[in-house]
Amino acid sequence: MANPPSASSGNARLRQTSLWLFKSILPFAALAALWQFATLFFPAFLFPDLLHIVRDVGQIFTSWDMLSAALVTWGRLIFAVAVSLVIGIPIGLAMGLSRGIDDFVRPIVKFIMGVPALNWVIIVVIWFGSVELRISFVLVMLCVPITVFCVYDGVRAIDRKLTDMVLSFGASRLQHVRLLLWPYVKASAFTATKLNVGNAIRTVIVAELVGAPSGIGRELDMAKNLFDMPMVLAWTLVMVTMGFIMSFGIEQAERVVLRWRGGSHGRE
Amino acid sequence: MAVNKLAPVNASVKAGAPAAAVVPKIRIDRARKTFVQKNGGAVEAIRELTFDVAANDYVAIVGPTGAGKSVLFDCLLGLKTLDSGRIEIDGQPIANYIGARSGRITRIFQEDRLLPWLSATDNVALGLQIRGVPEKERRDIARRWLADVGLHEFVDALPSELSGGMRQRTNIARAFATAPEIILLDEAFSALDEITAMKLRSDFLTLAHHQKMTFVMVTHSIDEAIFLGNRILVFGAPARVVHEIAVPPGAAEDRVVADRIRDEIRTWISASGRDASRTVNSELENE
Ligand SMILES: Nc1ncnc2c1ncn2[C@@H]1O[C@H](COP(=O)(O)OP(=O)(O)OP(=O)(O)O)[C@@H](O)[C@H]1O
Numbered sequence: 437m438a439n440p441p442s443a444s445s446g447n448a449r450l451r452q453t454s455l456w457l458f459k460s461i462l463p464f465a466a467l468a469a470l471w472q473f474a475t476l477f478f479p480a481f482l483f484p485d486l487l488h489i490v491r492d493v494g495q496i497f498t499s500w501d502m503l504s505a506a507l508v509t510w511g512r513l514i515f516a517v518a519v520s521l522v523i524g525i526p527i528g529l530a531m532g533l534s535r536g537i538d539d540f541v542r543p544i545v546k547f548i549m550g551v552p553a554l555n556w557v558i559i560v561v562i563w564f565g566s567v568e569l570r571i572s573f574v575l576v577m578l579c580v581p582i583t584v585f586c587v588y589d590g591v592r593a594i595d596r597k598l599t600d601m602v603l604s605f606g607a608s609r610l611q612h613v614r615l616l617l618w619p620y621v622k623a624s625a626f627t628a629t630k631l632n633v634g635n636a637i638r639t640v641i642v643a644e645l646v647g648a649p650s651g652i653g654r655e656l657d658m659a660k661n662l663f664d665m666p667m668v669l670a671w672t673l674v675m676v677t678m679g680f681i682m683s684f685g686i687e688q689a690e691r692v693v694l695r696w697r698g699g700s701h702g703r704e
Numbered sequence: 705m706a707v708n709k710l711a712p713v714n715a716s717v718k719a720g721a722p723a724a725a726v727v728p729k730i731r732i733d734r735a736r737k738t739f740v741q742k743n744g745g746a747v748e749a750i751r752e753l754t755f756d757v758a759a760n761d762y763v764a765i766v767g768p769t770g771a772g773k774s775v776l777f778d779c780l781l782g783l784k785t786l787d788s789g790r791i792e793i794d795g796q797p798i799a800n801y802i803g804a805r806s807g808r809i810t811r812i813f814q815e816d817r818l819l820p821w822l823s824a825t826d827n828v829a830l831g832l833q834i835r836g837v838p839e840k841e842r843r844d845i846a847r848r849w850l851a852d853v854g855l856h857e858f859v860d861a862l863p864s865e866l867s868g869g870m871r872q873r874t875n876i877a878r879a880f881a882t883a884p885e886i887i888l889l890d891e892a893f894s895a896l897d898e899i900t901a902m903k904l905r906s907d908f909l910t911l912a913h914h915q916k917m918t919f920v921m922v923t924h925s926i927d928e929a930i931f932l933g934n935r936i937l938v939f940g941a942p943a944r945v946v947h948e949i950a951v952p953p954g955a956a957e958d959r960v961v962a963d964r965i966r967d968e969i970r971t972w973i974s975a976s977g978r979d980a981s982r983t984v985n986s987e988l989e990n991e
């Protein structure tokens with residue numbers, strides 16, 4: 437029963453949108469200005485001109501070689517994050533439901549979580565010949581523990597009273613999971629995915645640098661060998677943007693799927 | 705004499721018609737339940753509890769908090785098992801009857817306990833969904849029940865869009881939608897303001913009457929017990945019947961009778977143990 441949009445509310449919305457746009461651009465504009473200021477005092481191979489960087493970003497998007505490298509890396513990210521959901525959700529769910537499983541699995545997951553990303557990279561180079569296997573393995577190992585603990589926390593946080601209610605209506609174990617736990621698991625999966633995208637993006641290059649003859653890692657390696665600072669920065673920008681786009685997509689999906697949760701409370 | 709003074713324990717069984725003539729709807733026979741706590745201590749929740757509930761009986765239980773009333777309901781639904789003693793429904797042991805899963809018995813809780821992501825309709829349909837009723841059919845039933853509790857305009861609303869009273873109505877509709885024979889009410893109206901509670905109680909009574917329901921309710925409000933129940937059981941802690949009072953029809957409107965029942969309950973509660981008198985009396989003084 438929303439009010440019909442009137443002229444004044446349309447205006448107000450326009451003003452709000454532009455304010456929002458301004459507010460979200462401002463910090464980046466400040467950063468860019470600071471950078472441009474630094475170029476005045478440092479040699480170009482350390483702090484290249486912004487224009488130069490922008491031109492290289494344009495080059496990335498117009499050269500199929502480079503664009504495909506970006507897409508390869510992006511694909512690996514999405515694949516790893518998705519696989520970590522498929523593996524992590526059942527484990528987290530089982531841990532949340534059974535104390536015995538929790539006691540047994542938790543130390544293992546914690547152990548895996550404690551292994552530094554670079555150690556994984558070295559291990560997989562020795563273990564596997566296949567590039568894709570190496571990279572997926574590292575990323576999945578990094579993401580799964582986070583998914584597991586997010587899902588576990590989500591399941592544990594469910595109000596005992598709702599569980600009693602569902603059981604009072606005679607729900608079987610499977611119905612209990614499907615009707616009550618699953619919506620909470622979905623919420624946790626979104627949290628885990630957001631964390632994992634950030635995680636994976638920070639790690640994927642390390643894995644690619646050491647293990648892969650394709651993807652952004654290789655492009656960066658070449659740029660490094662040529663001391664091509666603008667290109668290094670252009671790739672960095674592309675990757676950061678990639679992360680932004682992914683989190684934005686996840687947040688939009690979350691808004692639709694978890695509509696019942698409403699906005700956050702306690703803030704204007 | 706409107707109010708029967710009966711022997712404290714096992715009253716209705718002894719006072720009833722010749723044994724085995726009528727199978728009671730619910731029979732609880734020398735039930736016992738003790739919890740072992742994590743620190744090794746034991747909490748006795750139910751001790752030698754015995755009482756019958758006839759079909760179409762409206763039984764109100766009053767008793768101190770922590771007396772094991774909610775535990776008793778868990779046992780009636782088959783969610784917890786007794787240490788010893790028996791629960792029979794229609795003459796069948798609860799184990800064969802599989803309690804809640806049979807759909808013949810449901811519970812209304814104090815708080816609404818609705819699932820926040822489901823519309824009012826789907827919440828009301830939940831019990832039917834669990835029993836495998838097809839989607840279209842269960843939604844139709846749910847909408848009818850929502851209309852019956854006066855919420856036909858809110859069938860698509862999420863619980864967060866309903867007021868407390870509306871949520872409790874949804875809760876009641878959900879219990880009735882499964883067409884149970886027995887409803888257990890665990891302080892079902894105590895979270896509501898008195899005006900809403902009064903309206904809901906009489907609506908509930910009308911529905912229970914129409915559906916030829918049997919119900920057992922736990923309440924901390926003596927007036928509610930007198931209004932809804934035709935029998936009041938005073939529980940001691942751990943759960944056992946220390947006294948039973950028959951409520952004559954119209955007692956709630958008859959000041960004299962109602963006062964007498966109130967006094968009688970108070971007397972028995974203070975006699976039923978120090979724990980009991982402390983907790984319940986303080987609740988009663990607020991009335
Ligand atoms: N799962 C459990 N494990 C251990 N002890 C329990 C458990 N459930 C209940 N108890 C204990 O059993 C006793 C009875 O609890 P119950 O919830 O049935 O009380 P109640 O009569 O419903 O009280 P109230 O009027 O406050 O709702 C309490 O002492 C409680 O601590």
Ligand SMILES: [Mg+2]
Pocket residue numbers: 773774775890
């Ligand atoms: Mg209780």
